[in-house]
Amino acid sequence: MNSNASELSVTLSPELFAQVQQEAKLLGLPIEWLIASLIVDTVDEVEPALVAV
Numbered sequence: 603m604n605s606n607a608s609e610l611s612v613t614l615s616p617e618l619f620a621q622v623q624q625e626a627k628l629l630g631l632p633i634e635w636l637i638a639s640l641i642v643d644t645v646d647e648v649e650p651a652l653v654a655v
Contacts, residue, residue: 612637
C-alpha cells in the first residue's frame with residue numbers, strides 16, 4: 603500500500619447507487635469520480651483528528 607495514499611469507505615443506498623451509476627453512464631465518466639464529487643461537495647473541512655500526520 604502507498605503510505606501517501608488515503609482511503610475512504612462510503613455506503614450508498616441502492617437507490618442512490620443506481621442513480622449515480624446511471625449518471626456516470628450518461629456522462630461517460632467512471633462512477634468513482636461521481637462518488638468522489640459527492641464526498642467533496644459534502645465535506646466542508648476535514649477534522650484535524652482525521653488527518654494523518
